[in-house]
Amino acid sequence: MQLTLDRLTKQYGDKTALDRIDAVFRPGIYGLLGANGAGKTTLMRLVCDILKPTSGEVAFNGTNIRDLGERYRSVIGYLPQDFGYYPNFTAMNFLLYMASLKGLNAGYAKKKSLELLETFGLFAVKDKKIKTFSGGMKRRLGIAQTLLNNPQILILDEPTAGLDPKERVKFRSLLRSFAEDKIVILSTHIVTDVEYIADEILVIKGGTLLKKGAESTILQEIAGKVWECRAAGQEAERLETRFAVCSRKRENGEAVLRIVSDEKPCAAAVSAAPCLEDLYLYYFQREV
Ligand SMILES: Nc1ncnc2c1ncn2[C@@H]1O[C@H](COP(=O)(O)OP(=O)(O)OP(=O)(O)O)[C@@H](O)[C@H]1O
Numbered sequence: 001m002q003l004t005l006d007r008l009t010k011q012y013g014d015k016t017a018l019d020r021i022d023a024v025f026r027p028g029i030y031g032l033l034g035a036n037g038a039g040k041t042t043l044m045r046l047v048c049d050i051l052k053p054t055s056g057e058v059a060f061n062g063t064n065i066r067d068l069g070e071r072y073r074s075v076i077g078y079l080p081q082d083f084g085y086y087p088n089f090t091a092m093n094f095l096l097y098m099a100s101l102k103g104l105n106a107g108y109a110k111k112k113s114l115e116l117l118e119t120f121g122l123f124a125v126k127d128k129k130i131k132t133f134s135g136g137m138k139r140r141l142g143i144a145q146t147l148l149n150n151p152q153i154l155i156l157d158e159p160t161a162g163l164d165p166k167e168r169v170k171f172r173s174l175l176r177s178f179a180e181d182k183i184v185i186l187s188t189h190i191v192t193d194v195e196y197i198a199d200e201i202l203v204i205k206g207g208t209l210l211k212k213g214a215e216s217t218i219l220q221e222i223a224g225k226v227w228e229c230r231a232a233g234q235e236a237e238r239l240e241t242r243f244a245v246c247s248r249k250r251e252n253g254e255a256v257l258r259i260v261s262d263e264k265p266c267a268a269a270v271s272a273a274p275c276l277e278d279l280y281l282y283y284f285q286r287e288v
Pocket residue numbers: 012015016017034035036037038039040041042043081189
């Protein structure tokens with residue numbers, strides 16, 4: 001199974017939201033990382049065949065998805081970023097309703113819905129109205145809904161937005177369990193979400209794909225550019241204004257700054273092992 005993006009481009013009027021993206025996806029988990037407005041949602045909607053590309057194409061096993069039509073949409077599960085829930089539906093009725101929209105037969109839909117409620121820890125509240133659910137419970141229900149049709153491709157747009165740390169951990173282990181043999185693409189601007197879960201990371205900025213690869217591979221880009229500097233008073237202030245500071249802590253009255261920089265920021269700087277958060281800052285520091 002293979003999904004291919006070939007010079008995929010989307011313009012809204014004269015605004016280029018995505019610019020000639022080339023990428024190949026095989027079964028595995030892919031993390032799409034980018035700041036607000038980078039083009040993540042646009043890319044996902046193109047992959048789900050909800051938006052039409054301005055030029056270029058998405059191909060599934062070698063065929064343009066626009067030629068596959070319904071045959072393609074039936075292998076897709078999609079959680080939109082602004083997914084709307086129906087507050088007065090119960091969890092069970094919501095899943096049955098979504099299943100009917102996907103054209104699944106009633107017997108199968110019931111069996112599958114119960115199974116998913118169980119998997120996502122919502123079985124006990126299946127007859128409760130969604131308006132009584134916490135954000136995390138709603139999100140789990142949203143993800144459950146994507147799996148009703150047993151999709152081969154799963155597109156999750158910011159699935160962890162608004163989740164507390166405990167729900168995040170739960171999400172990651174659930175994702176691992178249902179990602180088997182699927183192409184899963186999830187977007188986030190929370191670096192740690194993709195750090196632990198994604199087999200490959202795509203860094204997207206201003207509509208272009210900056211990097212695609214395993215974390216260890218893309219981190220090589222900033223090897224030797226991450227520094228830890230101990231400084232006090234004015235020297236610390238000078239470093240803060242001149243360099244991209246990833247984190248800061250205080251030790252023995254001194255500031256310890258983690259800095260990403262091509263050049264050594266100060267004489268006492270010690271080189272540190274890069275992490276994904278450093279890479280993100282390296283690319284996006286000028287945007288914040
Ligand atoms: N329907 C639209 N009409 C015009 N411009 C749009 C439309 N949708 C998105 N854009 C623009 O395209 C760019 C990419 O938007 P997109 O929603 O894909 O970004 P994103 O990475 O998902 O951002 P976020 O992290 O905020 O969800 C942005 O500059 C946005 O303003």
